[in-house]
Amino acid sequence: MVCKRLPGSPDVGGPTVDTVLDPGAARPGGVLSGQVRLVGGTVDHDVEHVALELVARVEAGHARDDGQAGQAGQAGHGDDGDGDGQGEGDVVFGRHTVGGAFRLAAGEHRSVPFTLSLPWETPVTELAGRPLGIALGVRAAPAVAGTGDQGESGPLTVAPLTVAPLPAQEAILEAFGRLGFGFRSADLESGRIGGTGQRLPFHQEIELTPPPPYAHQVNEIELTFLAVPGALEVVLEADKRGGPFFDGHDALSRFTVPHEGSAGPQDWNALVDGWVRELVEHRESYGSHAVYGHESGRLAGTGSDTGTVVGAGEA
Known part of the structure; x- marks a missing residue:
């Protein structure tokens, strides 16, 4: 569970949001469920919707020229031009909108349940219960009416996502x-x-x-x-x-x-x-x-x- 300040709200007394995933590991192509829990701050807020983003920590690609792509039974790893072979960053690999528009009153506790399907290519994070060192997560990004914020700002804070192999x-x-x-x-x-x-x-x-x-x-x-x-x-x-x-x-x-x-x-x-x-x-x-x-x-x-x-x- 991850707590973050609601985008577009004051640093002091603003609403917060927790992303809570149901217990157990998910699987590639399977269903992920949980709920987004919001707590109102000192003033009312109109929330247009809640966006959920699947986030992965990804290393920059390494260009490879193996000369074998396209041959029977073989394929080459290649960089698509996004990386220079160094560093890492966070990549959003799935977006879902949950819940409709609602008003979050000051001090109100509200829970927005969600169920979404993971991409089939979702990486595996554990094997036999042992972590493989892969960082995946789910980020809740509420869109607040009147602030121009559509959930894209603020620091990256995610609820850790565990994925078991098929x-x-x-x-x-x-x-x-x-x-x-x-x-x-x-x-x-x-x-x-x-x-x-x-x-x-x-x-x-x-x-x-x-x-x-x-x-x-x-x-x-x-x-x-x-x-x-x-x-x-x-x-x-x-x-x-x-x-x-x-x-x-x-x-x-x-x-x-x-x-x-x-x-x-x-x-x-x-x-x-x-x-x-x-x-x-x-x-x-x-x-x-x-x-x-x-x-x-x-x-x-x-x-x-x-x-x-x-x-x-x-x-």
Whole structure:
């Protein structure tokens, strides 16, 4: 819950607003609910509406020229010109208007309930209850009549938003953990990934350290999830090690799976291991938009193994 001074009101004796989210983690593409609680100040205010903004802390993008965008099974990470590779800032990735016009009397307590849908590409902030270091939040911005303020001014204050992974995201991360990959870090990068259906102006990158069988070939693997209704696009990038006669370089591959367990593949370990082998060996045996699955809808690897990929990085 975050308390802030109502925009356009005096510093002393003005109304305040709290954003309160319902308990529990949300999921990408799921429903987020809560309420905005306002307390009137020393004078009456006419509130035209209450705007809710989804906010993310995003790092400036890094331009990359991999020369592979558009090839089958591969896509390049690229900067859209918004960043210079340094610094970070707050990005609004969703706006919703809740409640109609009302008068907030002096000293009055008023609650405005809300329910909204999160974008499918909403980043994941935790895995098995462990935070990944991603900062998301919900900001309430009341528009006050007669002040010219439409909720865009004032300091950024947000109610922290927790987002758990979709079933397929969780299964893929579990599979990486069982294959020996460790969690290094996660962040949000501005810019879009070429050749994908990405809609938000930023994307999440989860950096994984390789197990011994791949440690001599790659420094790390970066994992990005791009979800849409019914499917999950998985983008993998390997920072390949150089040798005495050649320089290191980045290799990229892209895959698509159903994001619901009822249509997902059963053997996630074998699937993810195949992805990594293709990425490292530069094969193109998988199509860029193929969906890999089995008839069984059971997700493999759910349960206590979820934290493996996180714990390995911490160790």
